[in-house]
Amino acid sequence: MQSGTIVSAAAVMAVGWMPALPPPWLLLCGALISALFSVFYRRPGLTLLCVCLGLLYGSCWGERLLKQRLPHTLEAQVLLAEWRVLEPPQLQQRSEGGQRQRFAARVTLLDCGVHACIDGSRRMLLAYYGDLPLRAGERWRGEVKLKQPRGLANPGSFNRESWLAQRRFAATGYVREQALVRLDRSQGLPVQQWRQRLSERLAETVPDPTRRGVLLALSSGDRSGLSRQDWATFQRYGLNHLLVISGLHVGLAAGLGFLLGRIGGHYGAHLLALLCAASYSALAGFSLPTLRALAMLVSVQAVAMLGRRAPPLYGFWLALLAVALLDPLASHGAGFWLSFGAVLVIFYLRHMWPALDGLRTAILVQAVLAPGMGLLAAYWYGGLGWLAPLVNLVAVPVLAFWLAPLCLTAALLPPLDALCWELAGWPVAGFMALDQLLAGQLDPWLRLRPSLPGVLGGLAGLLWLAGHRALPYRVLALPLLLLPVLPPVAALPAGRTELALLDVG
Numbered sequence: 001m002q003s004g005t006i007v008s009a010a011a012v013m014a015v016g017w018m019p020a021l022p023p024p025w026l027l028l029c030g031a032l033i034s035a036l037f038s039v040f041y042r043r044p045g046l047t048l049l050c051v052c053l054g055l056l057y058g059s060c061w062g063e064r065l066l067k068q069r070l071p072h073t074l075e076a077q078v079l080l081a082e083w084r085v086l087e088p089p090q091l092q093q094r095s096e097g098g099q100r101q102r103f104a105a106r107v108t109l110l111d112c113g114v115h116a117c118i119d120g121s122r123r124m125l126l127a128y129y130g131d132l133p134l135r136a137g138e139r140w141r142g143e144v145k146l147k148q149p150r151g152l153a154n155p156g157s158f159n160r161e162s163w164l165a166q167r168r169f170a171a172t173g174y175v176r177e178q179a180l181v182r183l184d185r186s187q188g189l190p191v192q193q194w195r196q197r198l199s200e201r202l203a204e205t206v207p208d209p210t211r212r213g214v215l216l217a218l219s220s221g222d223r224s225g226l227s228r229q230d231w232a233t234f235q236r237y238g239l240n241h242l243l244v245i246s247g248l249h250v251g252l253a254a255g256l257g258f259l260l261g262r263i264g265g266h267y268g269a270h271l272l273a274l275l276c277a278a279s280y281s282a283l284a285g286f287s288l289p290t291l292r293a294l295a296m297l298v299s300v301q302a303v304a305m306l307g308r309r310a311p312p313l314y315g316f317w318l319a320l321l322a323v324a325l326l327d328p329l330a331s332h333g334a335g336f337w338l339s340f341g342a343v344l345v346i347f348y349l350r351h352m353w354p355a356l357d358g359l360r361t362a363i364l365v366q367a368v369l370a371p372g373m374g375l376l377a378a379y380w381y382g383g384l385g386w387l388a389p390l391v392n393l394v395a396v397p398v399l400a401f402w403l404a405p406l407c408l409t410a411a412l413l414p415p416l417d418a419l420c421w422e423l424a425g426w427p428v429a430g431f432m433a434l435d436q437l438l439a440g441q442l443d444p445w446l447r448l449r450p451s452l453p454g455v456l457g458g459l460a461g462l463l464w465l466a467g468h469r470a471l472p473y474r475v476l477a478l479p480l481l482l483l484p485v486l487p488p489v490a491a492l493p494a495g496r497t498e499l500a501l502l503d504v505g
Helices: 002-015 024-040 042-067 160-166 190-205 209-220 228-236 247-283 288-305 312-326 334-352 358-381 388-412 414-438 452-466 474-481
Strands: 078-085 090-093 099-111 121-128 139-147 171-175 181-184 383-385 445-447
Touching (some): 190 414, 209 247, 209 388, 288 312, 312 334, 334 358, 334 452, 358 388
Antiparallel strands (some): 090 099, 383 445
């Protein structure tokens, strides 16, 4: 059962890395043959069946995603459309004046001129540069110009096309100012309207833009209030993961719910943990990171509530399968590898050192996770905050016991929001003051982009060294730790030139 869970999850996510989708009919034939094969050879036959079914699911999911995309013939055309705003628009001030409102919308094309319109509605990412305020739940009619979801193919740059695909956007585009009509006010989408009111109230209450941006990110998962400079500041200290409502925040909410629910017994604790986690996920608009964390939590809690004496690692693999089914492109994001990698390292250390008490286990886990996750972060982001382990020792408890409870209280109890945000703003103001004090004294950001073999070698050496002393030849782990910092080998022989063409579309 456990091996089937692993290979199924791996097969689903493997489809996302293939240059072309495998034909579903071929995978269906493979599944039928594997089922027949399992009659005579049970274990290998069932393993092959899980692989075929995983590939079939990933292929069908990909086919559906591609069919939803805007046809090429409708690109760059002025199209009449109706749409409903699905979330609070993210506001961004433009350098030339005015502001941009970017939002997800469910769009139905009404008139495509000489071209045939697509049937039904599609989820699209739109931008509006006018002065009319847009709100979640509103329905509008107007003219739009759309294009297929794509990004630039520059090496090492942000993969925007993958980001759009993970969020199921069929097209991107912008709304034209001419003939824009609001058809009805906010209807439905109560969670998104709740988030909209929270954002507007925060804008009225907190005047400082940095403090407001941090509190908005922690309260509703909207990072549009943070400038690039603010985001870079938090990244230098390894704190940017605290500003993205994801596994850490959902886990903290679940832990609080579990502690409060223990008065209701075993089932009450697990149910309240799930309720608190789901509420925090709703506050973040059920974004992909929170959905992945929620899927992991539901999988583990289901095993616990059923009373099965399954090993903890089984819950981990079950959570991996749940995430793969929910989002087959999850492995394209850094958050997937950082979250699952951290949990797997903790399981490994607990297996290697089962006799250690809680304090020594916590010290060992931090000593291994800090450099290990730092290597992964350097591979994804081109550097790491070398002060991050020390800063997070203070920042994570402050988030868990001060910032997150205050932001949740402000969201759930509007009469207390001004007081809660005032109190929650104190640590943020203190951090920004400390950063100003240290400016010019030291640079907490270490620029490093190790190769993938270097990262894998460094992680292997770290785990080998942190393993039980019974592991043989542990001294050989030391050279592996040097692989991430070795200079890259020249890819071209002397006398040859390589030309990189940027912004190639």
